[in-house]
Amino acid sequence: MSESYPDEWEGPDDLDETDLRLLECVDEDFDVSLKELSAELGLSNSAIHYRLNKLKEAGVIDGVTADVDPTSLGLNMVAITEVSVVHEPGYSEHVGTDLADIDGVEQLYYTMGDVDFVAISRVQNRSQMNRLIEKMVAVEGVDETSSRFVMDELKTAPRTVATLSEGMRENLVEDE
Amino acid sequence: MSESYPDEWEGPDDLDETDLRLLECVDEDFDVSLKELSAELGLSNSAIHYRLNKLKEAGVIDGVTADVDPTSLGLNMVAITEVSVVHEPGYSEHVGTDLADIDGVEQLYYTMGDVDFVAISRVQNRSQMNRLIEKMVAVEGVDETSSRFVMDELKTAPRTVATLSEGMRENLVEDE
């Protein structure tokens, strides 16, 4: 994020419309054969393969992962926790990594404003959640925490490409 | 989540230690050959394949996806927004789906407490963010919103299995 580009700048990589459509497919489901993709995009198998490799090497695709359903592992309890730290310089980085290392913390954001960190955690039961919050409070530099329980996850995994607006899309393919 | 199980209940599926180790591998990186997995786990290729299929059919693995790096698409701006709704019965479901449908909203949680929804959104620039917030406010039933900008994402994609604690693991394999 240490870029000197203007606010309306779009992205470093030169993607064309085909790349974007390919990303839309595999961002949703990579468990498809090259055949299906080539049928969808009107290209040969090797062409798809070639483009996928290019996207991986460029870091646009930075991994392929199996999405594990948390509820099938009994991880039914989700909480969103706001963490504020004592305001002494240099603390935040340390606090951040300590918080991120706590088992059950799935996401951790460092934010502007009165609250300093927002964590999203997932556990199996109340006692685990209690222990998790205790660990957060015990991190040196943490001032106070405030948690909310999640009753429903209406939208979860970051399906980055699927949530692109038309405008965002245009910014990517227009000026490559 | 409409289960009548006690709080300490662990999970519906009968997983053994091998399944869990396999999940740990592919949850991190599915772009590996069966050879590597069979070497790691001491099983034949076909056995790995058999277990992977079983996990997919059981819904433990509910998909294989390519992880697209948002920054390579110029999606550098992330916000966490708290949304409260006017308290009239039956509003919440409608508001939830409307909010989830807004382009750029990657995650949406329905929570207990004074705030009703928490959204995590990702866009390319300030004007897109402004429009996104406007759309949220325009949703019928939304009372007010409060947004915080994310300065750093210390932990992002829900690597569910990777963040399991020892206790969570034990709950899964012990009593299958």
Add this chain to the structure above:
DNA sequence: AATGAAATCGACCAGCA
């Protein structure tokens, strides 16, 4: 539930537009 062999599919290379 796991194995090995057979059929199928994907990865890579050389060459071409």
Add this chain to the structure above:
DNA sequence: TGCTGGTCGATTTCATT
């Protein structure tokens, strides 16, 4: 650079234990 076609190696499937 982006793509094609063919080859080899990998994966999927299936009969068998």
